[in-house]
Amino acid sequence: xxxxxxxxxxxxxxxxxxxxxxxxxxxxxxxxxxxxxxxxxxxxxxxxxxxxxxxxxxxxxxxxxxxxxxxxxxxxxxxxxxxxxxxxxxxxxxxxxxxxxxxxxxxxxxxxxxxxxxxxxxxxxxxxxxxxxxxxxxxxxxxxxxxxxxxxxxxxxxxxxxxxxxxxxxxxxxxxxxxxxxxxxxxxxxxxxxxxxxxxxxxxxxxxxxxxxxxxxxxxxxxxxxxxxxxxxxxxxxxxxxxxxxxxxxxxxxxxxxxxxxxxxxxxxxxxxxxxxxxxxxxxxxxxxxx
Numbered sequence: 001x002x003x004x005x006x007x008x009x010x011x012x013x014x015x016x017x018x019x020x021x022x023x024x025x026x027x028x029x030x031x032x033x034x035x036x037x038x039x040x041x042x043x044x045x046x047x048x049x050x051x052x053x054x055x056x057x058x059x060x061x062x063x064x065x066x067x068x069x070x071x072x073x074x075x076x077x078x079x080x081x082x083x084x085x086x087x088x089x090x091x092x093x094x095x096x097x098x099x100x101x102x103x104x105x106x107x108x109x110x111x112x113x114x115x116x117x118x119x120x121x122x123x124x125x126x127x128x129x130x131x132x133x134x135x136x137x138x139x140x141x142x143x144x145x146x147x148x149x150x151x152x153x154x155x156x157x158x159x160x161x162x163x164x165x166x167x168x169x170x171x172x173x174x175x176x177x178x179x180x181x182x183x184x185x186x187x188x189x190x191x192x193x194x195x196x197x198x199x200x201x202x203x204x205x206x207x208x209x210x211x212x213x214x215x216x217x218x219x220x221x222x223x224x225x226x227x228x229x230x231x232x233x234x235x236x237x238x239x240x241x242x243x244x245x246x247x248x249x250x251x252x253x254x255x256x257x258x259x260x261x262x263x264x265x266x267x268x269x270x271x272x273x274x275x276x277x278x279x280x281x282x283x284x285x286x287x288x289x290x291x
Contacts, residue, residue, distance in 0.1 A: 004146055006136050007074070009066060009097055010040035011090035012129040013238050015265045022137050027070055027095065029090075031269040033061040040268050048266040052241035052277045060174070061259065064097040071104030079108055079115035084146050085195045088132055091201030092121045118146070123201030126271045127236035127263075128162045129285045134234065146149055159284040162197035163222045165215040167242070167278025169193065174274075194218050198287050202271040206291045216245060220252040221281045226286030230257040233284055238267045241278035247281060 008014075010028040017044055019026065028039030031046070034054065038046045055061065071087075078085050092098040101119045108115050122129050132153055139149050166172060172193070173180055190206045192215035198204050209215035227233065235253060239246040243264070250262045266272075267279055275281075 002140065003082070004086065004149070005078055006133065006140060006149070007085055008082075008129060008133045009090055010042065010086070010268055011095070011097070011125060011270055012088075012133050013126045013265055013268050014042070014130040014133060014269065015263065016042040016044065018134070018263075025074070025139070027074060029066055029270040030064045031061055032064070033269065034059060037225050038269070040270050042268065043266065044270060046266070050222070051272065053217065055272070056277050059121060061269060063270045063273050066100050068100040068103040068107065071101045072107050074110065075104055075108040075115065075117055078110040079117070082114075084116040084234040085148060086118045086120065086146065086153075088120050088122050088129060088136065088281050090129060091123050091125050091197070093123070093201035094203070099268070110235075114136055116146075118150055120150070120157070122153070122157050122160075123199065124157060124160050125162065125197060125201070125203075126281055127238040127265065128160050128197060128207055130238075130265075130283070131160050131236050131283050132157060145246055147250045150208060156285065158199050158289055159228075159285050161222075161226050161289055163194065163219045164196070164275070164279060164280065164281035165194050165209065165219060166275055167192065167212065167240075168276045171274060171276030194222075196222075196289065196291055204291075211239070212245070216249050216280060217252065219249055219280065220235050220256075220291070223253060223282060223284055223286075224256065226288070227257070227284055228287055229230055229285075230259050232250065233259050235259050235262045236283040237262060237264045238271075238279075238281045238283070239264065239268045240272050240275060240277045242280065245278075245280050249282060
């Protein structure tokens with residue numbers, strides 16, 4: 001029985017099958033949708049299709065971070081079992097969840113001084129967090145120590161490259177990511193912004209592509225500029241209910257590179273509430289996050 005527990009939160013957007021197969025403990029971030037509060041659980045309670053169809057029809061979901069109480073309860077459970085916990089958190093630049101975990105860690109250590117809890121700000125989002133969780137579990141399954149796993153994550157989190165494009169600028173406007181004027185002009189001209197996540201873990205607009213196909217092509221081109229050892233890599237693609245576009249991006253990558261695997265999954269409600277339907281995001285290990 002493994003003494004090391006690698007924990008995450010639902011922002012990682014990993015496939016439910018991967019979560020279940022690896023028995024990954026996670027906390028669901030809250031999404032308020034149609035007047036009800038859901039704790040995100042990888043599409044089990046609130047289906048991805050239902051969620052995105054409602055957003056297309058004008059539903060405006062809101063999200064709220066995981067509070068320190070929920071972390072405390074989870075950390076205490078593992079402390080009592082004498083387990084070592086490594087929690088890989090959603091970027092602190094995008095959510096207060098990381099800070100909630102730090103507060104909970106301090107509380108638990110007061111009660112259980114022997115507790116071994118490490119909280120890591122991944123500076124990542126969606127399947128960027130998922131990619132780090134994926135590789136951390138690979139290490140764990142090969143028998144890596146706590147320090148080896150932590151060092152790998154710390155050394156590679158800023159090499160976890162995120163590129164994405166959105167279909168409708170109004171969702172980013174609502175979340176304060178772009179100005180109302182930029183959203184209005186962009187929508188009028190059919191502009192599709194291409195964004196990335198920087199070293200601070202923030203979403204940054206990098207370029208504007210004219211039309212959908214061009215924006216997807218730009219994601220593939222950014223992979224070419226930054227990827228290292230592609231044949232050893234598992235590439236992640238997440239999407240806001242636009243599987244065909246995700247598959248198009250996957251085929252563009254496969255035309256050029258013999259990567260180990262490409263895993264495609266939906267963007268969950270928590271990220272999807274801010275990015276909207278039609279979002280396509282690409283994640284891989286590269287040289288650096290500078291565009």
